[in-house]
Amino acid sequence: MVMATSAQPLTEVEIELVDLCVRIAQFLGLPKSLGEIYGAVFIASKPISMEEIIERHGISKGSASQGLRALRTIGAVRTQYVPNDRRDHYVAETGLGQLVAGIMRNRYEPGIEDFGVRVQSLQYLQGKVGKDEQHLLQRIQKLNHWQEQAQQIVPTLRQVLQGEGP
Amino acid sequence: MVMATSAQPLTEVEIELVDLCVRIAQFLGLPKSLGEIYGAVFIASKPISMEEIIERHGISKGSASQGLRALRTIGAVRTQYVPNDRRDHYVAETGLGQLVAGIMRNRYEPGIEDFGVRVQSLQYLQGKVGKDEQHLLQRIQKLNHWQEQAQQIVPTLRQVLQGEGP
DNA sequence: CGAATAGTTCATTTTTTCTTGAACTAAATG
DNA sequence: CATTTAGTTCAAGAAAAAATGAACTATTCG
Numbered sequence: 001m002v003m004a005t006s007a008q009p010l011t012e013v014e015i016e017l018v019d020l021c022v023r024i025a026q027f028l029g030l031p032k033s034l035g036e037i038y039g040a041v042f043i044a045s046k047p048i049s050m051e052e053i054i055e056r057h058g059i060s061k062g063s064a065s066q067g068l069r070a071l072r073t074i075g076a077v078r079t080q081y082v083p084n085d086r087r088d089h090y091v092a093e094t095g096l097g098q099l100v101a102g103i104m105r106n107r108y109e110p111g112i113e114d115f116g117v118r119v120q121s122l123q124y125l126q127g128k129v130g131k132d133e134q135h136l137l138q139r140i141q142k143l144n145h146w147q148e149q150a151q152q153i154v155p156t157l158r159q160v161l162q163g164e165g166p
Numbered sequence: 167m168v169m170a171t172s173a174q175p176l177t178e179v180e181i182e183l184v185d186l187c188v189r190i191a192q193f194l195g196l197p198k199s200l201g202e203i204y205g206a207v208f209i210a211s212k213p214i215s216m217e218e219i220i221e222r223h224g225i226s227k228g229s230a231s232q233g234l235r236a237l238r239t240i241g242a243v244r245t246q247y248v249p250n251d252r253r254d255h256y257v258a259e260t261g262l263g264q265l266v267a268g269i270m271r272n273r274y275e276p277g278i279e280d281f282g283v284r285v286q287s288l289q290y291l292q293g294k295v296g297k298d299e300q301h302l303l304q305r306i307q308k309l310n311h312w313q314e315q316a317q318q319i320v321p322t323l324r325q326v327l328q329g330e331g332p
Numbered sequence: 333c334g335a336a337t338a339g340t341t342c343a344t345t346t347t348t349t350c351t352t353g354a355a356c357t358a359a360a361t362g
Numbered sequence: 363c364a365t366t367t368a369g370t371t372c373a374a375g376a377a378a379a380a381a382t383g384a385a386c387t388a389t390t391c392g
Contacts, residue, residue: 011294011296012291012294013291014302017306017309023277023281027278027281029195033350033351043305049368050368050369060351061352061354062353062354062370063352065368066370069370086367087368096312096316108193111189112193115186115193119186122183128177128178129179135211136209139260142260143183149326149327150262152326153323156322156326157322160318160322197379197380199380216339225381227339227340227383227384228381228383229380229382231339232340232381235340252337252338252391253339
């Protein structure tokens with residue numbers, strides 16, 4: 001690992017803010033590097049390039065490239081045009097609703113859908129329940145009920161997080 | 167790895183139900199083995215012992231012991247007395263509200279609290295924000311706002327999941 | 333008691349996930 | 363159009379997380 005060459009070291013406050021971003025990422029089950037990269041963009045006073053992120057935060061080129069793509073995909077950062085500079089520059093989206101929506105969409109909803117499909121097809125399997133395993137029918141019902149409740153959660157979350165602030 | 171010695175193999179339906187439990191566990195960021203073990207208890211027609219779980223599902227003793235403890239801690243299973251049997255026997259809790267509450271309490275709420283503490287202490291750091299980093303004050307505000315919203319989520323979830331069914 | 337059984341612990345191994353960096357493509361620059 | 367620069371890809375390495383099983387403790391049974 002090579003140290004940053006010439007970038008300003010992070011100030012105490014910056015380190016703390018990036019650290020908080022890292023912890024949020026980990027909390028959400030995302031890799032630490034995504035938190036770092038988001039943090040880098042989050043604390044920047046103006047649109048920041050990948051190179052600056054790499055140098056100032058000591059992240060590898062590969063991680064930075066992949067991480068920025070992931071963050072774009074979930075809508076946590078977006079690119080912004082900067083005149084006279086060939087490089088892409090990034091700014092952070094900071095609406096919690098938007099952030100969580102993006103994470104849900106990419107990381108959680110596919111799982112919820114799969115679950116729904118699997119539970120649906122359980123109905124078919126009911127025929128294959130043997131006489132000696134009638135108690136499983138109840139369990140299948142239970143899973144159905146779970147699935148119904150799970151589907152309510154996403155819209156509810158959306159509502160809680162709609163209220164954006166300053 | 168040693169195969170189960172003499173237990174009934176799982177039926178097609180049982181395999182599917184356990185598999186669903188495994189996927190739910192993974193979705194929630196819990197290790198696969200917790201899903202398997204919960205699944206084993208979930209599909210059992212009567213209180214099941216650790217030994218039966220180990221034999222029928224091919225889980226190691228260590229995993230089974232630790233996994234059952236974890237499941238007890240989050241309130242996903244509980245022990246039930248069985249006459250004339252020295253071993254502990256387990257039954258599954260199947261209320262989604264209870265399950266999610268347990269998982270939240272153990273896996274997520276500590277993180278939310280830590281985050282709250284850290285954000286609190288940011289207020290103190292505001293003094294250390296240099297003249298050249300005034301833009302960070304906004305970011306600190308943003309984190310505050312996130313924290314307030316995050317605190318609303320737990321009670322809201324609780325409410326959605328209260329409605330228990332059959 | 334002493335043997336047998338139930339259950340726990342934890343160092344080691346296995347598996348999975350994340351990160352790196354060198355080789356590559358693509359695009360701009362002079 | 364050759365060179366520099368920006369950005370991507372992916373195989374290999376590093377790190378983290380999970381699973382195993384042998385050694386242990388605790389309990390019950392005869």
